[in-house]
Amino acid sequence: MADDALVKADPILDGELVDDTLPQPRPRKRAASWWLRSRWVPEWLKDRNQARQAAKDFVAGVVRSPFRCLGAVVRGLVAAARWWRAWVTVRDFREAAEQSEKLADKFADIRALTLFRWKVTGAVVAGAAAVTLMADLVYGTVALWVVGGVLAVALAVLGRQREGRPGRKAVLAGPRTLRWTMDPQVLVDAFRDAKLVGKDETLRLVERATRMGDGWAITVDLPATRKAADVIKNREALASALAVDEVQLIVERVRGNGGHAGRVAMWVADEDPYASAPRRTPLLDAARWDAWRPVPFGRDARDRRVDLPLVWTSLLVGAIPRQGKTFAARLAAAGLVLDPFTRLYVADFKAGKDWDAAGRVAHRFMSGDEPEHVLALVGWLVELVGEVQGRFRRMRELDDETCPESKVTPAMSRDRALDMPITAIFVDEVQVPLEDRTPVKVDGKTLTAGEYVGELLTWLAKKGPAAGIVLVLATQRPDSKTIPSGLRAVLGSRFALRVMDWRDSNIVLGEQMNTRGYDSSRLLASHKGVGILRPDGDAQAGGDVLALTVRTYYMPNEDWQTICRRGRELREAEGTLTGHAAGTDLALENTLKVLGQAEAETSAVLPEPLASLAGYLDGDEREFIPTAELVEALAVDAKEFAQLMADLCCQGRRGRVAGEDGRVRQVRGYLRAEISASIDRERTRAGEVRGGTAS
Numbered sequence: 221m222a223d224d225a226l227v228k229a230d231p232i233l234d235g236e237l238v239d240d241t242l243p244q245p246r247p248r249k250r251a252a253s254w255w256l257r258s259r260w261v262p263e264w265l266k267d268r269n270q271a272r273q274a275a276k277d278f279v280a281g282v283v284r285s286p287f288r289c290l291g292a293v294v295r296g297l298v299a300a301a302r303w304w305r306a307w308v309t310v311r312d313f314r315e316a317a318e319q320s321e322k323l324a325d326k327f328a329d330i331r332a333l334t335l336f337r338w339k340v341t342g343a344v345v346a347g348a349a350a351v352t353l354m355a356d357l358v359y360g361t362v363a364l365w366v367v368g369g370v371l372a373v374a375l376a377v378l379g380r381q382r383e384g385r386p387g388r389k390a391v392l393a394g395p396r397t398l399r400w401t402m403d404p405q406v407l408v409d410a411f412r413d414a415k416l417v418g419k420d421e422t423l424r425l426v427e428r429a430t431r432m433g434d435g436w437a438i439t440v441d442l443p444a445t446r447k448a449a450d451v452i453k454n455r456e457a458l459a460s461a462l463a464v465d466e467v468q469l470i471v472e473r474v475r476g477n478g479g480h481a482g483r484v485a486m487w488v489a490d491e492d493p494y495a496s497a498p499r500r501t502p503l504l505d506a507a508r509w510d511a512w513r514p515v516p517f518g519r520d521a522r523d524r525r526v527d528l529p530l531v532w533t534s535l536l537v538g539a540i541p542r543q544g545k546t547f548a549a550r551l552a553a554a555g556l557v558l559d560p561f562t563r564l565y566v567a568d569f570k571a572g573k574d575w576d577a578a579g580r581v582a583h584r585f586m587s588g589d590e591p592e593h594v595l596a597l598v599g600w601l602v603e604l605v606g607e608v609q610g611r612f613r614r615m616r617e618l619d620d621e622t623c624p625e626s627k628v629t630p631a632m633s634r635d636r637a638l639d640m641p642i643t644a645i646f647v648d649e650v651q652v653p654l655e656d657r658t659p660v661k662v663d664g665k666t667l668t669a670g671e672y673v674g675e676l677l678t679w680l681a682k683k684g685p686a687a688g689i690v691l692v693l694a695t696q697r698p699d700s701k702t703i704p705s706g707l708r709a710v711l712g713s714r715f716a717l718r719v720m721d722w723r724d725s726n727i728v729l730g731e732q733m734n735t736r737g738y739d740s741s742r743l744l745a746s747h748k749g750v751g752i753l754r755p756d757g758d759a760q761a762g763g764d765v766l767a768l769t770v771r772t773y774y775m776p777n778e779d780w781q782t783i784c785r786r787g788r789e790l791r792e793a794e795g796t797l798t799g800h801a802a803g804t805d806l807a808l809e810n811t812l813k814v815l816g817q818a819e820a821e822t823s824a825v826l827p828e829p830l831a832s833l834a835g836y837l838d839g840d841e842r843e844f845i846p847t848a849e850l851v852e853a854l855a856v857d858a859k860e861f862a863q864l865m866a867d868l869c870c871q872g873r874r875g876r877v878a879g880e881d882g883r884v885r886q887v888r889g890y891l892r893a894e895i896s897a898s899i900d901r902e903r904t905r906a907g908e909v910r911g912g913t914a915s
């Protein structure tokens with residue numbers, strides 16, 4: 221039989237072509253597939269091997285049963301004898317008297333009670349013997365068998381209880397979730413097993429378990445002093461105690477009027493809530509959207525809609541590759557695309573096709589990951605910083621009715637005369653500009669473009685939201701080196717899809733979030749688009765929670781294109797199409813491109829520290845530059861700098877410079893002519909190398 225059931229297939233080799241034109245297995249009928257997937261149908265009714273094993277176990281059980289029964293009776297006899305001995309000697313009373321050192325006082329009482337219990341024993345035994353004898357006389361030996369049988373069963377049950385103490389034996393148990401819905405004691409046990417309530421504590425059911433969606437919902441009150449936050453933190457232990465995967469268990473603290481710090485709302489899904497097909501975004505059916513309304517972002521495990529407010533906040537999306545970052549950032553963008561009064565800046569450093577459609581509506585758009593793109597982004601950010609400063613200046617001059625606080629209001633954002641539309645900047649793969657090392661000169665100081673982008677983004681995330689600037693950053697590398705901590709601290713909303721470990725998860729979601737039960741490294745790789753959302757403000761479907769697991773709506777490229785097309789039509793109708801989308805991109809971008817190319821070329825050709833020196837000394841007419849000044853401006857180690865300069869044939873020498881007080885001092889430094897010669901030499905050499913490679 222076994223051999224019939226298992227037919228060994230030929231091995232399939234790497235690169236072998238498999239002929240799928242041959243008849244393929246037919247899809248199972250629905251009932252059959254339900255039977256196989258149902259968790260309530262025992263395994264042995266689904267699988268032939270399991271059934272065979274169950275039959276074997278049954279036969280073995282029957283054969284072993286007389287011996288096990290005998291063993292249980294003996295254990296029961298011993299247990300009964302022990303109990304009787306303790307009873308007849310009044311052990312509990314005696315021990316209590318001993319402990320309170322009053323044995324001498326109580327001795328007479330104990331003796332009297334012992335004597336009485338012996339008499340009771342004698343009377344019961346005599347009575348039982350008499351009844352048995354009478355029954356024997358009346359009914360014959362059958363009575364003796366019946367009495368013996370009843371006694372044996374009673375003793376066996378007692379013996380079995382001793383043997384079957386919890387934890388002594390692994391048992392084939394059915395699913396526990398169904399049992400706790402019928403018997404809340406099982407739920408209490410699960411809380412105890414997960415160490416969420418003490419041995420002597422119990423739970424109070426606020427509402428009994430009810431069917432809600434595709435799962436069971438229940439609300440419980442923890443014993444006094446126990447905290448709902450601890451249940452959320454130890455969700456995994458509770459999931460284990462309830463025998464469900466942790467993605468199926470949703471635990472939330474009930475807040476507000478109906479709740480308190482010890483009230484927990486739980487929901488247990490029948491099966492993996494994220495295994496079903498993803499839903500399309502409802503924005504597809506929306507003719508237009510209002511940027512001030514939270515954008516439909518996704519669904520939680522209970523299939524409740526989760527909306528994400530964007531105005532007055534900023535969003536950081538982090539995950540390892542291919543988990544749905546771009547899709548999530550595009551969802552946030554979709555709501556703003558459908559509001560014709562919104563101005564969009566889109567910088568796609570992924571340089572793929574994902575964002576292309578945004579070019580139809582965006583005021584500024586670029587896709588690429590070269591240094592010139594980074595420099596163009598610097599230009600945009602500088603432009604936005606100026607815009608924010610201008611907006612604050614203008615807001616100060618507005619009357620209180622139009623602008624009650626120093627904040628953009630919905631009416632202000634739509635008033636064209638004020639020119640303060642909601643302006644959103646989306647940067648995908650933000651680690652690319654943040655890690656860029658092209659030197660840029662800012663206020664006489666040379667910085668890397670990455671550092672400068674970090675500073676500008678931090679400034680915008682801090683000051684921008686009140687002026688109607690929305691920042692959405694997505695990154696593949698949510699490590700502390702890439703995203704400066706100052707920037708992270710000011711990004712209000714966070715969305716962490718699957719990351720490598722809890723540290724990365726904390727970097728996206730915030731310090732200590734893993735210890736509070738939110739760790740996106742625990743999400744499954746197969747759950748694309750599922751992440752932990754830590755919203756800024758009121759975003760979620762249920763109560764007021766710190767963070768929640770959300771599966772984003774699925775918005776493939778074609779839907780995104782449809783939305784962008786609609787966004788363009790809306791802007792054309794309202795006359796708000798500007799910049800890149802209107803084909804009137806300002807000269808700024810082109811200037812930056814040229815500038816960027818020149819700087820990128822300089823830095824690409826010249827080795828450090830010459831590249832930085834070239835930037836720093838650009839336009840400087842002095843003949844002699846002090847070493848101390850260069851070391852400080854370039855932020856380099858003095859010793860290392862001297863060594864590198866010597867390698868480039870620039871010798872440090874003594875020269876005279878006038879100090880701030882007008883007195884001339886002798887200091888060490890470099891001749892400008894020598895540095896320039898070295899730069900020219902390196903450029904020529906690089907040109908020759910390039911020429912050589914080209915030929």
Ligand SMILES: Nc1ncnc2c1ncn2[C@@H]1O[C@H](COP(=O)(O)OP(=O)(O)OP(=O)(O)O)[C@@H](O)[C@H]1O
Nearest residue numbers: 498541542543544545546547696748749772773774
């Ligand atoms: N909500 C969703 N439901 C189902 N699948 C999704 C969802 N979101 C994204 N995906 C799937 O995940 C894949 C990867 O998405 P996406 O391109 O956004 O990843 P990414 O994290 O930006 O990747 P990379 O880091 O390589 O840029 C998509 O091709 C898409 O099929």
